[in-house]
Amino acid sequence: MTALTVVRISHGSVSIDLKAVPDSADQLLELALQFEQLEFDSTPGHLELFALFLEFCVQHSNPLALLVFEALNNELRADKTNIHAAIQQQELSEERARAIIRAYYSLWDVPGARILYQAAVGHSALLS
Numbered sequence: 692m693t694a695l696t697v698v699r700i701s702h703g704s705v706s707i708d709l710k711a712v713p714d715s716a717d718q719l720l721e722l723a724l725q726f727e728q729l730e731f732d733s734t735p736g737h738l739e740l741f742a743l744f745l746e747f748c749v750q751h752s753n754p755l756a757l758l759v760f761e762a763l764n765n766e767l768r769a770d771k772t773n774i775h776a777a778i779q780q781q782e783l784s785e786e787r788a789r790a791i792i793r794a795y796y797s798l799w800d801v802p803g804a805r806i807l808y809q810a811a812v813g814h815s816a817l818l819s
Contacts, residue, residue: 698723700744703734707741709762719755722748739787741766742794749797757803763795764807 696716698709700723711719726747735743741763748756767777774795778788798804 700740701727702729702731702740702743705735705737705740707737707744707762707766709759711758715755715758718752719758722751722755725751735790736783736787738763738766738781738783739790742791745794746797749801753798753801753803756798756801757807760795760798760804760807763791767791 693712695710696713698711698716698719700707700709709719723744726744729747731743741759745756745759745763748759767774767781774792778791781788783791798807
């Protein structure tokens with residue numbers, strides 16, 4: 692079994708931890724360092740930080756974006772319900788909920804994401 696490395700992505704007092712194999716972790720750390728230099732209008736919440744980092748990864752590395760997407764699904768437990776219900780359970784503001792939904796679907800055209808969407812919704816009706 693391959694050992695996983697934890698990469699922490701932080702912004703202000705909020706952070707998320709992502710686990711990756713060492714090669715991916717090195718690349719993820721490079722992106723995290725770039726991402727942490729960005730300025731936001733307000734301090735993002737935990738899930739919003741996931742979403743912002745996911746969108747950042749989509750722009751820079753599709754394989755890493757897929758890794759972050761899986762972590763966001765796990766965090767939301769979106770494999771147990773649909774994404775909209777999972778976000779509603781979080782009781783987020785409308786603005787933060789929209790940011791997460793936007794990030795969630797930011798991989799729509801990324802090769803390899805289709806199987807992750809199917810796993811997240813539990814069926815392929817959304818993608819048929």
